[in-house]
Amino acid sequence: MSTDTPPPVQSNKLVEVVSGITVRLAGDSGDGMQLLGTQLTNTSALAGNDVATFPDFPAEIRAPRGTRAGVSGFQVQFAAHEVHTPGDTLDALVAMNPAALVTNLSDLRPGGLLIVDEDSFEAKDLKLANLSTNPLEEPWTENYRLAKVPMTKLTRTAVAELGLSMKEADRCRNFFAMGMVYWLYGRDMDATMRFIKAKFSRLPEVQEANERALKAGWAFGETTELLGTSYQVEKAELPPGKYRNIMGNQALAWGLMTAANLSKKELFYGSYPITPASDILHELCKFKNYGVCTVQAEDEIAAVCAAIGAAYGGSMAVTTSSGPGIALKAEAMGLAVMIELPLLVINVQRGGPSTGLPTKTEQADLLQMLHGRNGEAPIPVLAAQSPGDCFDTAIEAWRIATQFMVPVVILSDGYIANGAEPWRVPDIAAMDPISIEHPTEFNHGDEFWPYARDRNLARPWAIPGTPNLMHRVGGLEKQDGTGNVSYDPDNHEKMVKTRAQKVANIARVIPPQKVNGPESGELLVLSWGGTYGACHTAVTKAMDAGLSVAHCHLRHMNPFPANLGEILSRYEQVLVPELNMGQLRMLIRDRFLVDAIGYNKVQGKPFSVSELLDKICEMAATESNKLCESKAG
Amino acid sequence: MSSELPVLKASDFASDQDIRWCPGCGDYSILAQMKKMLPDLGLPQEQIVFISGIGCSSRFPYYMNTYGMHSIHGRAPAFATGLRVTRPDLKVFVITGDGDSLSIGGNHFIHMLRRNVDVTMVLFNNRIYGLTKGQYSPTSPEGQVTKSTPMGSVDHPLNPISVALGAEAGFIARSVDSNIKHLAATLYRAAQHRGTSLVEVYQNCNVFNDGAFSYAQDKATRADTTLELEHGKPMIFGKNRDKGVRLNGLRPEVVDLSTGISHDDLLFHDEQADTALVHILAKMRHPEMPEPIGVFRDVEKGIFEDQVRGQLNTAVEKKGAGDLVKLFASGETWDVE
Numbered sequence: 001m002s003t004d005t006p007p008p009v010q011s012n013k014l015v016e017v018v019s020g021i022t023v024r025l026a027g028d029s030g031d032g033m034q035l036l037g038t039q040l041t042n043t044s045a046l047a048g049n050d051v052a053t054f055p056d057f058p059a060e061i062r063a064p065r066g067t068r069a070g071v072s073g074f075q076v077q078f079a080a081h082e083v084h085t086p087g088d089t090l091d092a093l094v095a096m097n098p099a100a101l102v103t104n105l106s107d108l109r110p111g112g113l114l115i116v117d118e119d120s121f122e123a124k125d126l127k128l129a130n131l132s133t134n135p136l137e138e139p140w141t142e143n144y145r146l147a148k149v150p151m152t153k154l155t156r157t158a159v160a161e162l163g164l165s166m167k168e169a170d171r172c173r174n175f176f177a178m179g180m181v182y183w184l185y186g187r188d189m190d191a192t193m194r195f196i197k198a199k200f201s202r203l204p205e206v207q208e209a210n211e212r213a214l215k216a217g218w219a220f221g222e223t224t225e226l227l228g229t230s231y232q233v234e235k236a237e238l239p240p241g242k243y244r245n246i247m248g249n250q251a252l253a254w255g256l257m258t259a260a261n262l263s264k265k266e267l268f269y270g271s272y273p274i275t276p277a278s279d280i281l282h283e284l285c286k287f288k289n290y291g292v293c294t295v296q297a298e299d300e301i302a303a304v305c306a307a308i309g310a311a312y313g314g315s316m317a318v319t320t321s322s323g324p325g326i327a328l329k330a331e332a333m334g335l336a337v338m339i340e341l342p343l344l345v346i347n348v349q350r351g352g353p354s355t356g357l358p359t360k361t362e363q364a365d366l367l368q369m370l371h372g373r374n375g376e377a378p379i380p381v382l383a384a385q386s387p388g389d390c391f392d393t394a395i396e397a398w399r400i401a402t403q404f405m406v407p408v409v410i411l412s413d414g415y416i417a418n419g420a421e422p423w424r425v426p427d428i429a430a431m432d433p434i435s436i437e438h439p440t441e442f443n444h445g446d447e448f449w450p451y452a453r454d455r456n457l458a459r460p461w462a463i464p465g466t467p468n469l470m471h472r473v474g475g476l477e478k479q480d481g482t483g484n485v486s487y488d489p490d491n492h493e494k495m496v497k498t499r500a501q502k503v504a505n506i507a508r509v510i511p512p513q514k515v516n517g518p519e520s521g522e523l524l525v526l527s528w529g530g531t532y533g534a535c536h537t538a539v540t541k542a543m544d545a546g547l548s549v550a551h552c553h554l555r556h557m558n559p560f561p562a563n564l565g566e567i568l569s570r571y572e573q574v575l576v577p578e579l580n581m582g583q584l585r586m587l588i589r590d591r592f593l594v595d596a597i598g599y600n601k602v603q604g605k606p607f608s609v610s611e612l613l614d615k616i617c618e619m620a621a622t623e624s625n626k627l628c629e630s631k632a633g
Numbered sequence: 634m635s636s637e638l639p640v641l642k643a644s645d646f647a648s649d650q651d652i653r654w655c656p657g658c659g660d661y662s663i664l665a666q667m668k669k670m671l672p673d674l675g676l677p678q679e680q681i682v683f684i685s686g687i688g689c690s691s692r693f694p695y696y697m698n699t700y701g702m703h704s705i706h707g708r709a710p711a712f713a714t715g716l717r718v719t720r721p722d723l724k725v726f727v728i729t730g731d732g733d734s735l736s737i738g739g740n741h742f743i744h745m746l747r748r749n750v751d752v753t754m755v756l757f758n759n760r761i762y763g764l765t766k767g768q769y770s771p772t773s774p775e776g777q778v779t780k781s782t783p784m785g786s787v788d789h790p791l792n793p794i795s796v797a798l799g800a801e802a803g804f805i806a807r808s809v810d811s812n813i814k815h816l817a818a819t820l821y822r823a824a825q826h827r828g829t830s831l832v833e834v835y836q837n838c839n840v841f842n843d844g845a846f847s848y849a850q851d852k853a854t855r856a857d858t859t860l861e862l863e864h865g866k867p868m869i870f871g872k873n874r875d876k877g878v879r880l881n882g883l884r885p886e887v888v889d890l891s892t893g894i895s896h897d898d899l900l901f902h903d904e905q906a907d908t909a910l911v912h913i914l915a916k917m918r919h920p921e922m923p924e925p926i927g928v929f930r931d932v933e934k935g936i937f938e939d940q941v942r943g944q945l946n947t948a949v950e951k952k953g954a955g956d957l958v959k960l961f962a963s964g965e966t967w968d969v970e
């Protein structure tokens with residue numbers, strides 16, 4: 001790959017070496033900001049930086065142009081060290097119009113670089129953004145390094161010879177902006193050139209125009225004084241291996257395919273579109289030649305039911321959704337509990353309740369997944385912590401589902417789903433196979449008992465087509481062993497307890513919970529799911545500042561790891577940061593009688609490192625408060 | 634292959650479970666005819682799966698010595714779809730009631746039919762909710778007094794055949810629980826059809842809706858109140874086969890054959906006919922008209938799971954079998970030493 005080759009044109013300007021950069025690209029939702037951000041992410045990862053991203057877009061596909069509601073943003077942090085979040089405050093903000101400027105400016109650090117397209121600050125643009133005066137002419141601009149670039153005009157000039165319409169020419173503006181950003185951070189344009197070539201292969205003029213715009217942006221940075229210095233971010237030290245960028249939903253899809261492969265199963269995927277889970281469906285649909293069978297059902301209920309039908313037939317069955325769709329699946333999930341079949345149910349959480357904030361992130365479906373069914377219907381729940389981690393979570397979930405014959409829930413969220421990070425390509429040959437046995441013989445004298453149990457309390461997965469093992473499953477309570485319908489009160493209680501014990505037994509096979517930091521101390525930060533990056537970074541900073549803090553991040557939400565209670569007892573205080581009103585905290589208090597303190601945010605936004613750090617300092621810094629202020633901030 | 638199989642009897646399809654329907658319920662007859670018909674399909678028990686929803690009728694799978702799933706209310710078509718897509722080697726039956734398939738499961742009902750999943754669906758229509766003890770159902774006639782409609786139902790009833798036609802179902806039939814020969818023959822034909830086949834069966838719930846279909850059930854009246862559809866034959870009915878159905882414009886009318894009207898003037902049944910004609914048949918209701926029983930429509934069309942699996946095969950032919958190692962190494966990658 002070309003990652004080691006320098007950019008095509010070597011800059012003659014001053015280059016400042018920095019350890020990391022956080023930049024946000026913001027514009028109208030039609031401006032191609034997500035594309036720009038994805039390209040910058042890929043290119044930065046190819047340059048060997050560690051990267052983390054945060055795409056943020058409106059729920060409306062085409063919100064009114066130029067308005068505040070229509071602003072789409074993409075934030076990326078790339079660094080010469082490991083990063084786990086897309087960054088708190090921005091080193092640079094690219095704002096394509098006034099609406100993007102006013103809605104994003106507060107995140108730019110004082111002295112940060114602000115690049116705007118000055119051509120889109122005309123009176124009509126200001127009006128769309130609900131502004132009475134031009135913000136670029138106000139005194140606040142002195143707090144930042146403002147670069148007013150006539151991007152629209154420059155782009156039009158760059159593509160003038162190609163005979164495109166004005167509208168088509170203006171569409172290349174994002175590539176001009178990209179060129180400037182690439183110059184600014186010494187990024188190689190090769191990968192993006194390849195992208196343009198592939199994407200517009202059928203439209204040669206458009207391809208040419210975008211290439212020209214990209215190069216013109218780069219040349220603009222190099223030739224004018226407007227952007228000043230450029231920056232260099234060295235490669236990050238990551239564990240050796242082959243890397244690629246991966247997004248959360250993509251990693252889930254690939255993890256599911258890998259799990260199917262490891263268990264020699266065909267993957268059946270039943271789903272109904274919903275933000276932010278749909279991309280898993282889009283991804284899996286591409287892989288029919290891998291034996292991935294996808295069905296877009298008529299609704300979420302049909303999707304999960306079709307998956308259960310496939311599981312009964314012996315396939316690896318998966319269904320995905322987000323909170324509202326999971327609510328619809330609840331009854332069928334209860335059936336899966338009763339008929340004791342392996343099934344994966346993935347919830348990519350978004351802001352709720354009801355339709356809530358469909359494109360924003362939240363962690364508020366934990367209790368829904370744990371308890372949102374009628375009757376005593378325990379289901380194991382796993383939570384992924386980052387885009388790349390989705391891959392491993394999918395495989396582990398399927399391992400558990402088949403070993404214990406249970407439906408298993410995977411929790412992800414909008415932040416993980418759409419975020420990207422470098423991912424070390426795993427060696428499939430070195431992964432443990434997932435062995436599954438389908439019985440072919442009687443298991444009880446000269447009878448087959450569909451609810452006979454092994455030492456995990458799992459029942460046999462006999463599949464239709466097997467001679468002599470005919471049996472019936474269903475939602476009515478079954479007599480243990482024979483599987484016959486039974487209303488016997490004692491049997492029901494026994495079955496309720498058996499199903500619960502089966503889930504509890506999973507704690508025997510999951511690895512003991514790890515803690516990052518001191519074995520005991522003043523404060524333990526206990527987190528789960530997509531807040532991993534922010535919590536990890538904040539705790540690491542606090543530890544560096546000398547605070548007595550440790551971090552424990554949960555993947556297994558049900559059952560909890562066997563040693564969790566013991567870990568909690570070693571710290572004076574427990575802080576549980578969550579993007580909900582305190583769901584894990586409630587479970588922890590209930591299960592372990594620990595007076596855990598919540599730190600809760602429900603704004604549709606992920607935690608920033610600094611707000612967590614403030615909270616940690618407040619709780620853990622007895623006499624080290626000053627230390628905290630000076631070092632951690 | 635079937636020649637090597639032992640010849641199965643109806644009793645081979647009976648499970649060892651006690652049957653718990655009310656004495657006199659029409660469900661018994663449907664169960665009996667199903668068991669009697671199944672050996673003719675030449676399939677071993679292990680290749681057959683019965684999937685049901687919830688309702689009295691949906692207890693059916695427990696009584697069959699085959700594979701089975703008693704699922705959740707209204708969703709049996711979805712379970713069957715998932716099973717068929719991954720296991721096209723299995724013969725799948727869906728057992729459902731009028732409440733199960735037309736109320737809570739209406740959505741899945743039409744979608745299975747329009748997708749044409751290769752499933753035989755038997756809809757037990759008793760025009761009442763049996764299991765929940767007698768509330769009106771989507772097929773209950775207007776004005777019906779039930780536990781939940783003390784002043785009479787104000788809903789316009791659904792006609793399952795019309796709904797199925799609307800969903801462009803390939804095979805649609807109707808039979809009656811007590812007309813056992815007709816029922817067995819109709820079930821057999823439905824099971825032979827490739828694609829979704831729907832059989833609506835008039836089923837007597839003698840506890841909550843006794844006699845709802847007595848006109849079609851009673852030996853004394855049924856020849857005059859029902860019309861046995863036969864492909865390619867004129868529509869003749871009546872105890873003495875002295876009545877026929879002909880078209881007057883777009884309206885069907887009953888004519889007296891003793892007045893010299895010839896068979897050629899009558900409607901001829903065509904199972905492959907344009908749906909407009911079948912709609913006319915679907916709309917024929919007692920007492921104005923004889924109610925057609927038998928096969929309304931039998932046309933072949935693309936089968937959902939064949940097409941889904943066909944795409945999997947085409948993808949392999951075009952791109953080769955998937956290789957995860959190659960996939961992971963595709964696109965932009967870089968090495969860290």
Ligand SMILES: Cc1ncc(C[n+]2csc(CCOP(=O)(O)OP(=O)(O)O)c2C)c(N)n1
Pocket residue numbers: 331687688689690691706729730731732733734757759761762763764765770
């Ligand atoms: C989700 C859900 N809602 C309601 C019920 C209650 N319920 C069970 S069967 C039934 C109606 C059954 O009527 P039908 O399908 O006509 O079957 P029948 O009992 O008459 O054979 C209802 C409402 C249920 N089991 N599940």
Ligand code: SF4
Pocket residue numbers: 653654655657658659660689690759763764837838839840841
């Ligand atoms: S309630 Fe009606 S439908 Fe149900 S078993 Fe009794 S008679 Fe049959």
